[in-house]
């Protein structure tokens with residue numbers, strides 16, 4: 132497994148997007164996961180990282196631009212099919228990831244794990260022989276991921292974290308940040324973080340906050356204000372879960388929230 136870092140650093144993408152080149156040693160072909168942004172230099176670096184192997188298959192963890200913007204052009208360039216869970220993205224000859232069957236390529240088997248939450252179309256890939264999972268934006272190498280309302284779903288996200296935990300992975304290869312070697316502890320930490328955030332959202336409502344912006348100002352007071360718009364989408368994802376569970380009420384416009 133080789134990681135190629137894309138030149139798109141930002142507060143949400145950390146050092147940039149991790150593009151992975153995966154192949155069994157000795158295999159004549161490789162799989163590329165998340166080609167990343169549309170950037171010629173990055174595409175060339177990924178081809179170089181293939182070390183003369185032909186690219187047999189391109190996989191997407193999800194279709195956000197930092198992972199997928201350059202995917203079609205990259206797949207065309209190397210003449211490989213592109214597979215993704217998102218409707219309309221897969222090209223002819225690509226495996227159907229939704230079927231959940233292991234994908235055999237480059238001498239390896241990668242098991243698609245539909246993991247909605249960060250995005251509805253998110254898919255991790257398990258490399259069972261290494262007890263490793265390519266996690267895209269489901270779990271990052273550092274910090275926490277954003278579950279953005281309305282495309283993200285907090286209830287789905289928590290269920291997808293539980294799914295990952297049940298695999299007892301040893302290593303995670305995230306879409307951003309360093310590789311994770313304490314995988315179970317990291318996923319448990321993510322679950323605890325979301326439970327804490329949910330408790331904080333409920334406490335903010337109990338203290339009289341009524342709008343997502345008010346809740347963000349209280350709960351994310353120590354976070355860089357440039358991240359508050361993203362945090363508001365995460366708070367809305369928590370609120371949507373709590374409304375669905377009947378623990379919080381909202382008005383017909385969905386702008387104000389009260390404890391049930």
Ligand SMILES: [Zn+2]
Pocket residue numbers: 144148195197198268306307
């Ligand atoms: Zn990303």
